[in-house]
Amino acid sequence: MSLTDSAGYVLAFDVGTRMLGVAIGHPLTGTARALATVNVHHGKVDWNRIDGLVREWQPVAFVVGLPLALDGSEQEMTGHARAFGEQLGKRYARTVHESDERFTSKEAARRFAAQRAQGSAKRKHGADIDALAAQIILESWFSSPRNESTAP
Template sequence: MILAFDFGTTRIGVAVGQPVTATANPLNPIKARDGVPDWQALDRLINEWQPDALVIGLPLNMDGSLCDMSHRARKFANRLGARFERPAYLVDERLTSHEAKGIHLSRGGGNDFKQESVDGLAAQLILESWFREAEHRSAQDKLEDR
């Protein structure tokens, strides 16, 4: 089991996924205050799901360069990994929030994203992207072993 996070300053999207099937599902977001998460809620989440690893979206500028949120997300990832003693992986999350909003709207959702959070859906997209990258790396390793 893997938990993924879409870091934000007021909410942190969460998704849970299964590496065997490479599928993920959104969970309710965790509240944050200026990027500081509700650690008690995270404690409950980790205790409930007992993940083997944590995946955190790394926000990047469109040219791939780091931004202020990149540093904050990396700090969050480091704290998560240390606190819960699990590997914490960063994955490029460019355009996942935009894609999540598009999916939400195509399903008939409204455009008040403060009321209708897409953070869990963004975390789901982050985790599914990480699964695809892992499959690609695994296939590449097998080709190189020949």
Template sequence: MSATPDAILTVLGFDYGSRLIGVAVGNRLAGSARALTTIGNGAAPEWARLDELVREWKPDAFVVGLPLTLDGGEQAATRGARAFAAALGRRYGRAVYATDERYTSREASRRFADRRAQGAARRKDAAAIDALAAEVILEAWMAAPDDSVAMTSP
């Protein structure tokens, strides 16, 4: 694989869902991630919107959260996330890593509640929770990239 985790600087992370996909950007040099946006995911992801994000951020790789069951098993959503990861690799020719996303939604909800309490977010901004979940997924991946699985290579 040409882009090993050590060589990767800019990463787009995804919280895959059947209706929405949360997107975050991370920089390994700075050790930071931030929520960007959510994109629709109906019959297919909003590829045109993803194309824009890839052009804007020029990621070295992608990280997709795998929604496993509490006991680590796979479910329908896991298969959807794996298919999305494979499609990202084919479309953009970059490495794609998958990482366990258990409990990220809980952490994203906590962060959203904290932001609401500080007046930085409103209830109508609740779709941002998916982007915050992508942020949490990227932070976890940057903290322990060896715990991820390489899904595709460029």
């Protein structure tokens, strides 16, 4: 069964050195929304927070943004994102998909600025932008023809 035929949610992560942005989405609708942020202290992820999100949303799969260089090559953060994805897969026994996240931070900042101009966002807050970046990663992954891999 392909993930796009699935009736479950997908959690997406924007991996950073101090914070993870988290978004939730549904493959049937192809829509996503910013959900939360998870703290990272000295390289250690707050797994208790992620445990709570997984219990609450019961995702069928995860998407992790891969921070690639502009030319598509890997950089130091790419390795951190891949390692986080491997930990997710082992911890929750679900499929982890990777998605190119080039330009998502800039797009998240642009969307946040637009929300602020409309009055729906009060001030620039890094956590909000991280979660919004995760939303953009998931929206991009849903719209990609390469997301045809199967769910567990």
